[in-house]
Amino acid sequence: MNNKYFWLGVKESFPIMVGVVPFGITCGVMAVAVGLKPYEALLMSLLVFAGASQFVAISMLGAGVAGWGIITLATLLVNLRHLLMGAFLAPYLLRLPLAQQMMLSFGLVDETYALTVNQINKEGYSAEYQLGSSIALYTSWALSTLVGTLAGSYIDNPLNWGIDFAMPATFLALLIPQLKDRVSLLVFLVAAVIVIPSSLYIPGKWYIIIAALSASLIGGLLDGGEKCEA
Amino acid sequence: MGVKSVRLEIIYIIVGMAIVTFLTRFGSLILLRYTGIPSSFTRWLKYMPIGILASLIIPSLLVQGGHLAVSVSNPYLIAGMVTAVTVFKSGNAILSMTLGMTVMVILRQVN
Numbered sequence: 001m002n003n004k005y006f007w008l009g010v011k012e013s014f015p016i017m018v019g020v021v022p023f024g025i026t027c028g029v030m031a032v033a034v035g036l037k038p039y040e041a042l043l044m045s046l047l048v049f050a051g052a053s054q055f056v057a058i059s060m061l062g063a064g065v066a067g068w069g070i071i072t073l074a075t076l077l078v079n080l081r082h083l084l085m086g087a088f089l090a091p092y093l094l095r096l097p098l099a100q101q102m103m104l105s106f107g108l109v110d111e112t113y114a115l116t117v118n119q120i121n122k123e124g125y126s127a128e129y130q131l132g133s134s135i136a137l138y139t140s141w142a143l144s145t146l147v148g149t150l151a152g153s154y155i156d157n158p159l160n161w162g163i164d165f166a167m168p169a170t171f172l173a174l175l176i177p178q179l180k181d182r183v184s185l186l187v188f189l190v191a192a193v194i195v196i197p198s199s200l201y202i203p204g205k206w207y208i209i210i211a212a213l214s215a216s217l218i219g220g221l222l223d224g225g226e227k228c229e230a
Numbered sequence: 231m232g233v234k235s236v237r238l239e240i241i242y243i244i245v246g247m248a249i250v251t252f253l254t255r256f257g258s259l260i261l262l263r264y265t266g267i268p269s270s271f272t273r274w275l276k277y278m279p280i281g282i283l284a285s286l287i288i289p290s291l292l293v294q295g296g297h298l299a300v301s302v303s304n305p306y307l308i309a310g311m312v313t314a315v316t317v318f319k320s321g322n323a324i325l326s327m328t329l330g331m332t333v334m335v336i337l338r339q340v341n
Binding site: 015018036037040043044047048049050053054057061068071072075076079080081082083084085086087088090091093094101102105106108110113114117165166167168169170171172173174175176177178179183184187188191192195196199200207208211212213214215216217219220223224 | 237239240241242243244245246247248249250251252253254255256257258259262263267270271272273274275276277278279280281282283284285286287288289290291292293296297298305306309310313314317318321323324326327330331334
């Protein structure tokens with residue numbers, strides 16, 4: 001294993017961990033507030049490792065929706081966007097042994113995806129880098145959930161601190177340098193135009209799938225068109 | 231329920247969530263392993279990161295509490311613009327994130 005890239009992945013995940021920790025703490029606090037036991041909340045973070053869907057499931061449990069089917073379905077819908085990230089990484093991941101494919105897929109969260117893509121653009125794909133980033137985020141997610149369940153009612157809502165901005169800040173720092181040609185800029189604008197109304201009116205996280213799919217499709221078509229002209 | 235300390239229905243829910251979440255993360259690999267990856271698909275995938283990142287960022291900056299918040303009193307929008315302009319001008323990711331976070335924390339204190 002290439003340790004250099006593993007630790008680079010860990011290191012570059014640190015700024016984004018600042019943003020993940022308050023969400024993890026909130027997740028733990030909320031879970032206990034709706035009546036989950038600390039070990040149940042921790043088990044959820046360890047096995048599911050998908051913040052948004054955990055918040056949805058916890059709110060549903062809190063609202064008295066305890067049905068296995070409906071909560072599992074809601075989780076599936078919230079997490080469908082991972083299919084797109086998996087498809088993007090597929091050309092790189094499919095070259096790895098099956099066990100590594102499964103392990104890296106298990107840890108594929110928005111943040112690791114963004115960092116791995118950034119690394120692909122800089123130096124090429126590195127499985128070690130992706131693993132380092134996954135482990136760093138997985139550990140901080142699980143530990144911060146645990147802290148939240150234990151701290152429970154003692155702490156104020158950590159999302160009020162404004163630290164949750166660390167996540168969009170990191171994504172912006174990764175995205176802006178990618179907008180260096182006309183098609184990329186257009187993809188960004190199309191995504192913006194679609195995502196604003198759809199995030200307001202479409203329930204769940206469907207808006208991410210709709211906007212990302214259509215914007216990148218338009219990018220792919222324009223890219224092909226420009227090559228034909230040249 | 232046989233065992234009182236372990237609530238099986240909660241465990242079932244967690245395991246169900248874990249299975250479907252893993253399927254969304256591994257599903258594309260299962261599919262593309264057999265079909266191969268066509269070249270038109272590769273061109274489309276090239277722009278996927280920009281599409282996904284834009285779709286994650288824009289609502290988190292512009293939509294607050296279920297409403298469009300395009301105003302100077304929205305700290306996420308102001309701090310986001312500081313971050314974007316800084317990384318565009320300097321190319322320095324850490325500097326832009328630090329500046330953006332600082333602006334965010336200050337605005338939160340003021341409001």
